[in-house]
Amino acid sequence: MTLHFAATESHHVAKIVVIEDEVDLQQILAWNLRSAGHEVFTATHGLDGLALCEDQQPDLVILDRMLPDIPGTQVLLRLRSGVKTSGLKVLMLTACGEESDRIVGFELGADDYVVKPFSVRELLLRIGAILRRGRSEESTPPSRPELLPDGDVFVLGDLRIDRAAHRVFVGGDEKKLTALEFRLLWTLASQHGKVLSRAQLLDRAWQDWNTEGAITTRTVDTHIKRLREKIGDDGDLIETVRGVGYRYKSSDLGEP
Amino acid sequence: MTLHFAATESHHVAKIVVIEDEVDLQQILAWNLRSAGHEVFTATHGLDGLALCEDQQPDLVILDRMLPDIPGTQVLLRLRSGVKTSGLKVLMLTACGEESDRIVGFELGADDYVVKPFSVRELLLRIGAILRRGRSEESTPPSRPELLPDGDVFVLGDLRIDRAAHRVFVGGDEKKLTALEFRLLWTLASQHGKVLSRAQLLDRAWQDWNTEGAITTRTVDTHIKRLREKIGDDGDLIETVRGVGYRYKSSDLGEP
DNA sequence: AAAAGGCGTTACGAAAAAGTCACAGCTTGC
DNA sequence: GCAAGCTGTGACTTTTTCGTAACGCCTTTT
DSSP states (O other): OOOOOOOOTTOOOOEEEEEOSOHHHHHHHHHHHHHTTOEEEEESSHHHHHHHHHHHOOSEEEEESOOSSSOHHHHHHHHHHOGGGTTOEEEEEEOTTOHHHHHHHHHTTOSEEEESSOOHHHHHHHHHHHHHHHHTTTOSOOOOGGGOOOOOEEEETTEEEETTTTEEEETTEEEOOOHHHHHHHHHHHHTTTSEEEHHHHIIIIIGGGOOSSOOOTHHHHHHHHHHHHHTTOSSSSEEEETTTEEEEOOSOOSOO | OOOOOOOOSSOOOOEEEEEOSOHHHHHHHHHHHHHTTOEEEEESSHHHHHHHHHHHOOSEEEEESOOSSSOHHHHHHHHHHOGGGTTOEEEEEEOTTOHHHHHHHHHTTOSEEEESSOOHHHHHHHHHHHHHHTTOOSOOOTTOGGGSOTTSEEEETTEEEETTTTEEEETTEEEOOOHHHHHHHHHHHHTTTSEEEHHHHHHHHSGGGOOTTOSOTHHHHHHHHHHHHHTTOSSSSEEEETTTEEEEOOSSOSOO
16 A cells, blocks of 8 residues: 655645656656655656556656657657546656757647756756646636637547546436546546556545545445446446456457 | 647738747747748847837737847837837747736736747647737727627627626626626636636636735635626536536537 | 455445635725 | 725535445355
């Protein structure tokens, strides 16, 4: 069972993945971010980093442009193309002087772009800004409604999850879920086909919500039950994997 | 993610001046705007920019706040004081974290205000919005709101919000709202169907003058209550999403 | 087959979130 | 400078959600 840091009121604890091959820098960043209360995972290679992201579902990725295996822009591209990481924020790092990179970085959808060498303090400030913005999506005053398309709808078989509206439909009928149930379902569905242990579910669905300390893993069972009940599932959609955890039924029929 | 910023059908070709000293960013903007069919002129200094504007009489100026010679606010001030450039739209850019600037920016009459770092995509959307808002300017006859051009009137079911005149109608009856209530309602309605957290609402409706998280999120509740009361709502229009925030009732039925 | 462990299910108290209200500090306009 | 109206906040109430314990069924193990 994982322990969670206590969060200060105004401070949002985030899960952050750092993909950086310079170990010194990586450690400096990790240490500082952890000091700020964030949960940090590190990788030195692009592919490792991608796997880590899929596994951990972070809020933010700090991504070096130059990596041993594949370029950071490639990583960014894949992160952006995956449905499973929608809403993810990316901050790119780059060695100085590479002008064109910046263009590419922004166009690929990096949320910020920092040129090395940078002051750690500045970087932390920017990270804070990104994370804050993250919660308020597009930031600043609404200009015109039609400009904000909600491409944030997740569809999987009969299931449809609208994260922006915070609504769930099963076969066309809306199911009223509580905030926790919603997150639980989202966690499972966004990783459909993959077994998630109770500990993992507590980590993700409960996230920073559970700041007080450990919650019994049995609690998950109860919520799974409630969730199944609400979405009218008898174990077909949310499958029990005895001794391991739960899994949302995969839509894939096999290996592509 | 490949972004296309090609010109769309109902598109006015505009003349745009970009005043930005970071050449990278300036070029990114210029390139994208030109791709969208606009005529673009660039300057790296404030005074050059002013001259350029007087010379070219653009429709829109994109103005960085920090420039090598004079502050962007100065530029804005002079643009606004000149009769020759009335009707001009101005979008200001600023480095993040400078809260007070934002106030100044809006008060000086910027049409929009974007904080760096921003996603280019978002900026272009906003530029499009500003341009589309067109030359309707002020001068809205307050007597017949239903006859106004679609520019500044927002209609959603029984609700009609006239931003220019700062009036709100529900089913034909005008509701007298305070400035804050008006912004709150607008924020919710313009994002109808989407859940906005209390933090988001504070960010947007309270906008500038909420320095820091100085205001309790509970305050939002109170204003929601007042707003509901005034527009005669019992939770049908402004829906409570427990544990998440509030949502203005969507006009869509939610099912495709 | 009995024991042990894992899980489904239920019910209930505790706690959190939202609704509501009154009041005080601040502007604003007169 | 006064009165009127906004706004923010704390206290209180109501509503809803969450965590846990308890019990029983089913599966696995010995």
